Amino acid sequence: MTTVPASAATAAAPGFLEKHHFLLRRLHSLTGIVPIGVFLVAHLVTNSSLAWGKFGLRGEHAELGLQGGGAYYFQKEVAWINNEVPHLLLIEITLWAAIAFHSIFGVYYALQGKNNIARYSYQGNKRYALQRISGYFGILFIFYHIATLRWGWSFLVPGGTAWDHKFAVSTLATALRGGESFTAAGVAVSIFYFLGISLLVFHFANGIWTAAITWGLTISRQAQERWGYVCAALGAGLMLAAWSALIGALAISPADARKSEELFNKGKGAAIVAPAGPNTAPNIR
Amino acid sequence: MSTHTPVDPAAIARMANRKTAKAGRTVIFRIKRCDGPGKPSYWQDFKVQVPKNANVISCLQQIALSPVTTGGQPSTPVVWESGCLEEVCGSCTMVINGSVRQSCSCLIDDYAPSEGDTLTLEPMSKFPVVRDLWVDRARLFNNLKRVKAWVPIDGTYASGSGPKESPEDQETRYVLSTCMSCGCCLEACPQFNVEADESKWNTDFIGAHAISQARLFNMHETGKRLAAERLEALSGAGGVSDCGNAQNCVKVCPKRIPLTESIAAMGRAVVFHKVKQFFNR
């Protein structure tokens, strides 16, 4: 089957991007949902346990209170991921590759459009614009997030804290605060986190709404509207999870977090000494 | 499945102005002009005494009678394109107060009901200007050719009568068939942008109108013969996947064609087409 040789065409040989246009477009859509979107959901639900983890402990270590209990439960989950999940590095690399693909093509596709919300301020058009803005911002945020908390680029963290999975909460809390207590740079990092997670949750929720049109799942206006409500509800739930994770991480002092972590680590039989301060965290793996 | 898209509430709200608009009031027409292809654009203002129920075309005719700007400078008549004067040919499409629509069906009473109100007229920005408000929509028609938006009946022998059409399909198809190639959906689309280089016309985003016409002719019992070719064109560069789902097209379409339903329907058809091709070829 050949395409139409329309009158205006000059017969240039199609490049790689044009030849595989459909496949690349659909892979871009798919990677946004699996694996990135699925991971996002799992990641935010796990992290929100910083806020509700105490209730997950079912009375165990009640002396830790709401915040200490959350830290204990979260530390337990991080330990489980690091010790029990098989092929963790393979999973991580798959995820990074998918994020890189989706981001690079996302920017390329976003650059092909030209926002016109000034003239056509329909709600759908605003979401179109925000989908692209949140994509751009998302790249910055995800890169900073992974570089500082996973790859150990602690020179990007005010106070220089390196994240440590055996002290998951205290090192996170110090990174967000910029030290043992809040600093101006730490507040900036925390605001950056708030914007990053909020925009990405919007991006995902709006993304699964558009994906249903892209793949032709929702065709009628009514179906698109109905699925829109489902996406909005899912987005609201995820937003709640994301915000409670951030609030949970900001509300606990690094010192209190270390108490919970030591208690957990002692229970695991591992003789791990807590880091003395934000700059001297041992990088135990 | 729904047929017509609901009317824009803003348009209904504007109609309320008809009751208060006074005959004989002065309205300033602020017009973006251009003397020819590639020439720079400039703005000129004209005063018009507007009678009741005047539309943009009748006011442009008044300006043509004595083209003098508000500053008292003699000028040339403003050039525009029109045909049917009843919103069925699409040729008079322009950007009015920042939004694209037909000028023949645009009542001044709706937009500028009070003495001294201003109405802004610009040519569409996604097509090359021929002169003033007149643009060249060749690319729109080129994109209809990309999807073979016709029923193939030409041949060397009579092919007899066509297959029966079902009333259900006919009902869905009717509204799609009312497209008048006006270009509103392209003007408002953030994914459809000006392209002077004709060699790129066939790989740039094809636009909502062509996607919807491909659906119309793929649903037609005889038009179906070209279905695979249309889907092949729609799956390629500039095809349906380049739509960014901003859904401006459906809001501005004067015929209230459910363009976003067509986009989703063709998105689905293209998936099936590609999967089938993967296994069959």
Ligand code: HEM
């Ligand atoms: C947490 C990370 C991310 C998730 C979960 C995610 C998810 C999604 C989903 C589900 C879609 C919908 C695909 C469709 O409409 O078919 C989408 C679209 C999009 N994403 Fe992402 N994304 C993420 C990060 C990014 C980043 C970092 C960028 C960089 C710019 C980006 C740019 C885009 C763009 C431009 C679209 C619209 C594509 C189009 O409709 O043409 N995304 N994303």
Ligand code: SF4
């Ligand atoms: S689909 Fe609607 S807006 Fe687009 S060209 Fe046809 S009539 Fe005009």
Ligand code: SF4
């Ligand atoms: S839905 Fe697609 S075709 Fe319609 S205006 Fe948006 S990007 Fe353009």
Ligand code: FES
């Ligand atoms: S002149 Fe035909 S639509 Fe206005």
